[in-house]
Amino acid sequence: MELKTVQTHHVPVRYFEGGRGPDLVYLHGAGGVTAEDPFLAALAASHHVVAPLVPGYGDSEECPEIRDMLDFTLHTWDVVAALGLKDPILVGHSMGGMIAAEMAAVQPNDISRLALIAPAGLWDDDHPIADLFSILPFEMPALLFHDAEAGAAIMTSGLSVEDPNFLQTYLVTNARQLGMAGRILFPIPERGLASRLYRIKAKTVIVWGDSDKLIPPTYAHGFKKGIAGSQLVSIPEAGHMVILEKTQAVADAIATLG
């Protein structure tokens, strides 16, 4: 994947681009995305993939003007427009899924294919989503992965979660990235999406890891019920980071959108 920059109304936006095929826009989760992400590679095998970074993620510029859900939604539409894309397949994971769903709800005629992978955006008092913002680094792998040990190795590229080098970078990155994500996820990752889901017209596939401990799979039913005609693909032995634990299975589910 190649890292590029596109100018938008608010701020220059960094994005990864790669692959050939139908246009696909991928919106990353609160943890961000890198050029080496195997999920991007899997999507790029059959698609022209564009994965913009939320301002403040990676090395991209922060954007104080993007404060609330509508700002995030319209800004991301601005990015799609700036890239000259028309009706791309829209894919979002976790926070990215929340943004993608909002985009499809506010401009239902501009998106005909939508994939939501363990998206945030709904809240059920009986199944509270864990507080991502007070979790300590060493607690993170068990929350995000079906296989916590393997997950820890993925998160840290082999370093210990208590290694000072890992921690320093992790905390600075978190302050920037989760600081930005907090505008739509803190303290409860819900900004009224439930009342707008009905507007989505896109052919939609919802993908969830069976052992997602961050956003429990029960939330899949809320999305399925809210989006007419949507399909649910449940993936066994995968947690919230299903895109890393069962990369090909998720790519296959997206492929059903055509």
Place this chain on the structure above:
Amino acid sequence: MKFTWFNLMPWPYLPDDFRETNRSVWVDIDQKLFDPVKSHEVYNTYMDLLEYADTLGFDGIGVNEHHQNGYGIMPSPNIIAAGLARRTKDAALVVLGNSIALYNPPVRVAEEFAMLDCISGGRLVAGFPVGTSMDTNFCYGQIPSLTREKYAEAHELIKKAWTTREPFAFNGRYNKLRHVNIWPRPIQQPMPPVHIPGGGSVETYDFCIDNTYSYSYLSFTGYIRAKALMDGYWKRVEERGAPDKSPYRAGFAQTICVAETDEEAERLYAPHIDYFYNRCLHVYPGFADAPGYRTIKTIQTGALSQYGRPQGFNELTWKDLTEGGHVIAGSPETVRQRIEELAKGLHVGNLFCLMHVGNMPAEKCMYSTRLFAEKVMPKLRNVFPDYADDGRFWCKPIPNRVSAGSLPAAPSRAPIPAE
């Protein structure tokens, strides 16, 4: 120097194994540890102690705001201050402060502070903290990376509400108000003095310097560790071109315990110091700093150890705490020397004396307080003779004040009109 007697109002009944059996003293502290019936006496004793400090000649009595916190059972300092306003005569009511980003609309803070100023006859010293991440983000749900913006707007609104003499419209991002017209308004003109608690960010230094507010460093780790931070503040005061370096531009909180001798101080106060430093300050590190609350620079210079897997806790001993300056304790002469060292070393004119510590019973607290007032305070009054007349950072009460119990005798028949 100005001495303010401060009470954090810690819950005195945390169990011995609190640290082992609880994740945090703050945010998600176990509900079962609070006993409302016991709190009846705790609150009243704590308020009595604040009133006692007034009778001994402290310049101020101080309260602050914390939420869901086992060492500060004062979510609304204004309620405590209202009680104190009625029952005290001379001391400034130092409310340090109201976390103004939390109130919607913040006009409420302008109103309540105005009420306190009116009831007390102009004795309010107001405080506007941004608030800790625990209180502001984790308890009160403010979005971390927008907290400071919201704070700045709240400050602008409160200041304008206090100083504008006709109704005005306020079209803020977080507050849209068509008719701002606070009624009552404060006695002190143009507005009460303001102290800002801060933790070392240059933005807060500049905010204080530009508005002529006093910068308060409220730490529990004492004056020795505070040197670098306060030096940074004074350097900034100079760089920013402030007209003077009055020590009253700064305040500092210090735990203080006085006895007849150093040995007696250890014997009397060590258990309560231990309770506070080893039990009350047990905060889950995940609540310390919601991502986006602090600046990148602060994180880069900060310690990382707390973000690792919890290790065994090293208890701080009396020796550690007194030698490290967390606690200034001992005979009146020992305490006097060390506070003089603090005042001159940090160049601080406003001292917030943390004299009720942990689970200290009232009689010990009164003993320490009285010795301080009689044998320490008088000798330190004039540490900064050049700035003796600097009244910019302190309240200006009206001369003829009434207090509780000023009604005439109950009339036995219909009062006769004066005319």
